Amino acid sequence: MAEAGAAGELESVRVTRILRDDIVLGRRMPGSRLVERDIAAELDVSRLPVREAIRTLVAEGVVVARPRTWAVVREFTRQELQDFGEVREAVETMIFVFAAQRRTAEGVARLRAVYEQEFAAAEAGDVEAARIAATRFHEVAAHLAANDTIFEMVSVFTTRLRWLFxxxxxxxxxxxxxRVILEAVEAQDAAALRELIPQHTMNSVASAARRLGVDPASP
Structure with missing residues (x-):
């Protein structure tokens, strides 16, 4: 029984990862239904790990559970995008300023390597690889900030951050x-980052709004 339990736990982790990536990368769009039996058949698992994965994604804020019907991928409103963008702007500015102030040669090299992966994928038109690398760029910066409290804060809404990116x-x-942000980190230019990150955040929110058909400027 213990082996079966352990196997079930591993299956739920795998299913959660697959569904999370599908949502974050836009394979499952907001409003899409998450039907347990269909997902179970698609991934060749029982319905239990699918149910557990959906619960996890509800807790992470990217899936909405609807009693007596299907769970759905969360549809973000204009106000929710704006609210999240404001929080992200404040936290991301702190992250990149601290990353710049505490930068090391090894840390900058890690950040540059991720940027180069993103740029290569972008030029090649590899949408998923470019988006994954774009997300990774921010994750590496969070590590380079070397502030455990900020890292814990970010981990609470990391899936929604990945979704937005x-x-x-x-x-x-x-x-x-x-690239411009990377150069400011490398130059330890905190003043530039305090201008760059809010604009970068605004652009990300605008991109998400366009993709979802939400007017970020509407009342």
Whole structure:
């Protein structure tokens, strides 16, 4: 029985990862139904790990559970995008300023390697790879900030952060923004980052709004 339990736990982790990536990368769009039996058949698992995965994603804020019907991928409103963008702007500015102030040669090299992966994927038109690398760019910066409290804060809404970063279609432009941010980190230019990050955040929210058909400027 213990082996079966352990196997079930591993299956739920795998199913959660697959569904999370599908949502974050736009394979399952907001409003899409998550039907347990269909997902179980698709992934060749029982319905239990699918049910557990959906519960996890509800807790992470990207799936909405609807009693007596199907769970659905969360549809973000204009106000929710704006609210999340405001929080992200404040936290991300702190992250990149601290990353710049505490930068090391090894840390900058890690950040540059991720940017180069993103740029190469963007130029090649590899949408998923570019979006994954764009998300990774911010994750690496969070590590380089070397502040456990901020890292814990970010981990609470990391899936929603990944989702927001994954909505852009202007792949090369986003990579170019990351190049400028990278150079500011390398130069330890905190003043520049305090201007760059809010604009970068605004652009990300606008991209997400366009992709979802939400007017970010509407009342």
């Amino acid at each position: 994954g909505q852009h279609d202007d792949l090369v432009e986003t990579a170019e923004e990351h």
